[in-house]
Amino acid sequence: KNEVEQSPQNLTAQEGEFITINCSYSVGISALHWLQQHPGGGIVSLFMLSSGKKKHGRLIATINIQEKHSSLHITASHPRDSAVYICAVRLRSNYQLIWGAGTKLIIKP
Amino acid sequence: DSGVTQTPKHLITATGQRVTLRCSPRSGDLSVYWYQQSLDQGLQFLIHYYNGEERAKGNILERFSAQQFPDLHSELNLSSLELGDSALYFCASSVAGEGRNTGELFFGEGSRLTVL
Numbered sequence: 001k002n003e004v005e006q007s008p009q010n011l012t013a014q015e016g017e018f019i020t021i022n023c024s025y026s027v028g029i030s031a032l033h034w035l036q037q038h039p040g041g042g043i044v045s046l047f048m049l050s051s052g053k054k055k056h057g058r059l060i061a062t063i064n065i066q067e068k069h070s071s072l073h074i075t076a077s078h079p080r081d082s083a084v085y086i087c088a089v090r091l092r093s094n095y096q097l098i099w100g101a102g103t104k105l106i107i108k109p
Numbered sequence: 110d111s112g113v114t115q116t117p118k119h120l121i122t123a124t125g126q127r128v129t130l131r132c133s134p135r136s137g138d139l140s141v142y143w144y145q146q147s148l149d150q151g152l153q154f155l156i157h158y159y160n161g162e163e164r165a166k167g168n169i170l171e172r173f174s175a176q177q178f179p180d181l182h183s184e185l186n187l188s189s190l191e192l193g194d195s196a197l198y199f200c201a202s203s204v205a206g207e208g209r210n211t212g213e214l215f216f217g218e219g220s221r222l223t224v225l
Contacts, residue, residue: 033214041146041197043216044111086152088214096165097142097214101151 003027006087006100014108019074021103023087026068030092034061034072037084037102046072046085077107112136115200115217123225127188130220134181134202138215140164141183143175144199146219152199158183190224197221 004025034046047061063070087100112135143155154167158177177183197219204212
């Protein structure tokens with residue numbers, strides 16, 4: 001079993017829909033990162049969380065440390081949100097990163 | 110612009126050759142991470158340097174090596190190249206790497222290597 005599991009692997013939705021991507025982990029962490037990789041390849045850091053909730057524009061990220069689970073939400077989704085969303089956790093023990101496999105999101109107009 | 114600079118952006122070479130990929134981290138960032146991403150695959154961690162010292166190794170082949178210089182830029186050397194080495198190679202930097210959370214990650218745009 002992978003230490004970081006993302007779901008779903010693939011998600012296709014219509015423009016305007018509310019999107020949720022989940023990340024579960026089985027290790028002790030000091031922080032969790034959400035990143036976005038566009039079809040062109042560039043990777044952008046969206047959030048770094050160690051507790052609670054963060055919001056940036058239409059993106060919301062939450063983390064529940066007790067349940068070892070994080071969610072990334074996109075409100076009013078738009079075709080430009082189409083990308084791969086990646087969850088990564090930083091281990092509390094040695095500060096190394098463990099990466100999820102990514103969720104490929106396609107938003108149709 | 111993440112502040113992380115990678116060169117070259119694209120590189121085409123032949124099997125058996127050797128290439129060097131370069132990464133300049135964001136100003137003030139001491140940690141540099143190298144990742145490999147093959148076609149339609151996730152990021153594979155190669156190696157992490159902090160302030161000039163190797164801190165962690167991932168799935169890095171013996172044909173590959175890296176170093177971080179006193180000015181904190183890093184180079185990834187790939188030798189005896191094989192077709193399967195064709196991939197995007199990303200560099201990322203963060204503030205720290207020792208004893209505390211390292212902060213947000215900033216990625217370069219990647220170097221796309223094609224081995225023919």
